[in-house]
Structure formats: C-alpha cells, structure tokens
Amino acid sequence: MPGTIDDHFHLSEEQRQFFLEHGFVKIPGCFSRETAEAYTSTIWTRLGASPTDKSTWPTQKLNMPGHTLVKVEDFAPKAYDAICDVIGGEDRWTDWCKDWKDGFIVNFGSPDMTPDMDLDVRTLDNWHNDGDWFTHFLDSPEQALLVIPLFSDIKPKGGGTVICTDGIKLVAQELYDHPDGMTPFMMPRGTPEIPKENPERRKVWNSWVQNPELTRGETFHEATGEVGDVYLLHPFMLHSASRNLLRNVRIITNPPVALKEPFNYNRKDPSEYSLVEQKTLRDLGRPEGLPEWKITAPRERITPARVGMQAELKRKEMERLKAQGLAVNNIAGARVLEGQYPS
Secondary structure: OOOOOOOOOOOOHHHHHHHHHHOEEEEOOOOOHHHHHHHOOOHHHHHOOEOOEHHHOOOOEEEOOOOEEEEHHHHOHHHHHHHHHHHOOHHHEOHHHOEEEOOOEEEOOOOOOOOOOOOOHHHOOOOEOOOOOEOEOOOOOOOOEEEEEEOOOEOOOEOOOEEEOOHHHHHHHHHHHOOOOEOOOOOEOOOOOOOOOOOOOOHHHHHHHHOOOOOOHHHEEEOOEOOOOEEEEOOOOEEEOOOEOOOOOEEEOOOEEOEOOOOOOOOOOHHHOOHHHHHHHHHOOOOOOOOOOOOOOOOOEOOOOHHHHHHHHHHHHHHHHHHOOOOOOOOOOOEEOOOOOOO
16 A cells, blocks of 8 residues: 555665675574573473483484474564565465474484584584475475574584585476476385485595585585574575584574475566575576476475374373473464474
8 A cells, every 4th residue: 555664674785795695694682582481481391301410401402292283473583575576476485384483303412412523514414404204306395495483593613504505406307407306315216115224324425524515615514693682594594403512502493484485496577586496596597587487296295203292202201391390382372283294
C-alpha cells in the first residue's frame, strides 16, 4: 500500500554480495539470550547430565530429538526476513518448515581434548551436505537452505560447525552431471545404502576436503558467534561437526528450509533468480541459466535411520522430565511436534 513503512529486516547489498561470493551470511542478534535460555531451560534434565560435572557429559556430539515447535516469524523475526531475502521471497517458502524445533545439536568435546591442540579442519571426518531424507537433484526443493541458529556462545576451537565454501561448486557439479538423482551420501541413484558405522560412508566428501587442489584453505570457516546469531548457508555447503577443544558446551540447531516448488534455473526474467539460485549458477559457470537441464527420474523421500534412534532418545528424555515435573521448555506458545517431515 502506498505510504506503508516496511519495517522488515532486509539484507544489505554487502550481505547479498557476500552470500554470492561465499555461499553463506551471518545474521547477528536474531533472538535474545533470555529467549535462548527459556528454550534450552531443561536441556540438562533431558540429557540426564550435570552442567558442572563433565564426567556425566556424553562424548563428542549428540543430536537430540525435538519435542516442540516455535514459529520462526515470532521467535526470530530478523532471521525469518533474512531467509525470505535469500530464497527469493516468503511466497516460495513452504509452510511446514516455517518453524524451529528444540532438537538441539550439542557438542561436548571429549576428555582428551585441550585448548592448546591444533584444529586441522581437513582431518575432520564428518564432512557432508545436508538432506538425508530425500533423493538429491540440482533443483531439489526439500533442502533449500541450511540454517544454524546459535543457542550458546561459540568461540574458535569451541566446536562450531566448520564450513567449506568451495564445496558448493563440487556438489553442484555432481548434481548437474546426475539428472537422474543421487543418494543423500552423494552416490549414484540406486547405490545400496552404506551402514552408518562404515568408514566409507562419507568417502566422497572427505576426499574432496582433503584435496587442497579442490578446496582452498581460505574457504574454511568456523561458525562462531554469540547467542542469537543465525547463519544462513547454501544447501550445497560442505560442513562438518568440529572438535570442541575448549569443552564449553556448544548448542545449535539445523532447521531445514524447503520450497513450494523446485529451484528454477531457467527463469525468463533473470531478476527473479533467488540468491541461492544465483550462487549455484555462478559456481557452475552458467550465470545466465541452464535451459537444457531437467531431472530424468522421479523425486523420492527417504526415512532416515536416525528417526528410530531419536524416538528412543525422546522417550528417555520425557521420562526424566516427568520425574522432575518439568515442561520441555519455557517458551510460551510452543507447540507439540507431530512429525519430523511431511509425508
């Protein structure tokens, strides 16, 4: 309406250009420390551990199950607006994932880790790009953006997610070359599933990262920051859990952003390309578009093995909470999580 003041947050031109160059952008101060504390208020009860006794801490990293949902627009409106800017508008964002859940990802480190150790990110063995619940295509709408909200302060060597921006191009090229789709672990469609405990499971990604001819040293970044900061990453971003050498508990989540329609790399009006689409096209060396590319096999959903494992974790967490008479969190308006993904 004429005269209406737009009070929404918008990415600056500098932030937009940074995303196009590096494939990520950090949005500071998206929610308050008090809000974060309310959402994580029962985390130690859920874990069955003591914040002051490290001998009770689980080793390394734990993906906790989700219990409740909060609307991103209410919980972190600045992040909500930034996401809309990056994906090309609110109307492209599907409703089912406009919420964040309290499925925290906690990095504890381990007793053998000390702050004076070196952090060689190329030796990390957890490199991947997200999306273990669908067959991957270049234009897949299911994982349109990787979001990392920070629920704890994270310093260098403090277990922050490590990202490799050169990985975007490598993933994009693989998906361009396989219009019939690839498995979540970047194997050709139809490849038998590799057991989780198999050391070959992340072989492709790890080999890319370990090769300095494919991934330059300057493209590695630790996702550090303060409570309330939110990182928005290109969906093809290679990233890995890191070593928490400081052993200050690191708490994040990884909520997905999905689109109503697949990415479109052949728009009639180039100004309609989202920042994500522009970055993909740039890294493929085809900024004008890909009129010749289309998928050649049906899209498929996959039920990740972790769903069953997290159901058992959730049962145990509920027992601990019930024993102490606690609600899951102290966020007014939080809704019960019914399902992880749409059917």
